[in-house]
Every structure is written in C-alpha cells, then in structure tokens.
Amino acid sequence: MNIHYGLRETHERYEQLRSIAREVTQESLSDLYQDHANIRLLGIDAEAISASEAWCDMACSRPRAEWSWQEASAEYRKRYPKRFELSIWHQGHLCGLSYGRPSFGKSRMRIELIEGAPRSGNPLGPRRVVPITIMNATAYAGILGAKELRIMRPAQPLIGYYESLDFTYVPSTGAQHFPDYLYKVIR
Template sequence: MQATHMEAEARYESYREMVRNSVKAALPYGDSSNISLTGLNSAALRQAKLWNDISERRVDFNWYSDSNTYRKMYPKRFELAIWYQNRLESLSLGRPSFNGERLRLELTERVANHSMLKGRAFSITELSLIAYANLLGASEIRIMQPINDSVVGFYLQKGYSYVASTGAKHFPDYCVKKV
C-alpha cells in the first residue's frame, strides 16, 4: 500500500470515528447505553459470517471477503457496524462520489430475525450518513440499488426520492435525499 493511500486511510478513519462518536452521543433511545457503533472491524466481520446461516436473509453479499476488497479500494468510504450489547445488528458500506458532492450508500444490511434494533437500525445509519456527508461537504445521500419495491417504499417514507435506472451499465436505480 502506498504512503498516500495509508495517509488517506488514517485521515478518513479519524473522520469515521468522529462521526460514530458524535452519533452515539446523540442517540435518543432509552437503551442507548446498549448500542455501540464501530467500523467494519474483525469482530464485526466474524459475526457477519454467522448471517450466512440465516434462512430469512435477503442479500447475497459476503461481508467478510467482499468488504475487504471494497475497503482497500476506497479509503474515503463510509462504513458502519451497529451493535446491540455484543450482538452485531447492522452493517453498511458506501463512498463519496469522485467530486465529493454525493455520499453513496452501496450496501446496508440488518440482521434478519429478532433484531433488537428493528425500526431503528436505519435511523442510526442515516444519522451517521448525514454526519459523514456534512463532514465531507456532500450535499446529497444516495442509497444505491434498493433491493425491492417494499424497501423503496420505506425510503420514500423517510423523505427520499426514487430515481429509476436508465438501463445503462453505470446508472443503477437509487433513492436520493438532500442533506
């Protein structure tokens, strides 16, 4: 890894840590002391492996191996692991656009079944996205390729607009919100 890449990685990790700390401090829940926010560290990736055995899981992304490649490619990335006590509840990965005007949420997943943060995991993720976007000077958040119409509807209820794909290879559908 080149020195400039390592410097960018260290600088943006400090930004991500600052965002996680500020969002954690601002959580409005009575059980906020049970919630912790980290990056995609080794503990998060080990627990994410367990998600592969959950039959209700609706995505086919190997967090353990695929996120390592993603993380090497994008030092400015957004990443978030949300924990409830010692249980991994949600993972998210994204990145700013090349010019920094947008922050893309490429993938987010909440553990299927019996989540302690059902109905709250996305709110925590969105607070973190907004804080990171503000820190980077981005003016909008894009949630790339929502998995189905129900998820699109969920994002619409949260104030996002839906933009359909044109069919071009590098223009998938997404939901967008100004920050």
C-alpha cells in the first residue's frame, strides 16, 4: 500500500467526521438562536485564512496574537489528520476560528485555540463564538468516542467564563508538558 494513499484516506475519513459534527451542530443552532439560518460552520480553508488576515486591520479592543492562522493551520493539518477545526461565519463575515485534536487514545478532545473576530467586525460576538465552538468540539469528540473535552492554556481573564459553562479549571503543575486547562466530562 502506498503510504501517501493511506495518509490521504485518513485525512478524507476524518474530514467526513468533522463535516458530520458541523452538520449536527448546525442543526442544534436552530434551537438556540433566532438568526441560526445566517450562521455557517465550516472547516478552516483558504477563504477563512484570508478573512482572518483582515482581523489585524480592524480596530481591536484587545491586542491580537502575533502569529499567522495560515502557518498554524497548515502545520496543524499536516501533523494531526484527526484534528478538530472550525470556522464560524455569519452572513459572510468570519466570526471565529478554532482548532484542537484528540488525545492519542481518543479519550479526550483538546481545544488548543479559540479566536474570535474583533468585536467591531463580529456580529456573533464572543458570547456565541465560544459556545458554538464548544458544541462543535463536543459533537466531534462524541463521534470519536471521547469522554472529556478540554480547553488548553485558557487566557486568565476567561477562566471564570469557561467555568460558567460547566468547565473545571486545572492549574499547571509547572512542568513543560502539563499546562493549565479546563475540562468537562462529555455524557
């Protein structure tokens, strides 16, 4: 068997699973938001990357991370075919991007990064980007059989917000491979 063919099959299989998770989440939005028909959930593609570059030009109420979604997502795609990834759109405006990955045994799903568009360009705002991301990560985790969802390296000011969403905070042990995180058991 050609190793490149096997890798391509793996990528395609997990993209199908991510697509199913997005469809399930999309359907769930109708129960939560009146404007659900205006929200689209997609993977992270060239259009999402291009739209995220415009975030740097918007008047931000907070400093934006000094890194590139294009570089980060390309590396993540290559290293983690089973990855979680999501772009959230509202009427053609990119509102949020996130990615993560399952643990090697698939018992946990890690959300590595959630970033929302600056408030001035985000019709959904952070109070909807984060819950939609969590819903989608939970759906994907469920498909993979994970029993726990984690948010890795949370920004200190957001810990209380995540705790209000039923996550439990676990501070870092100080060891390099044991960062702060929040977790929630998936039922």
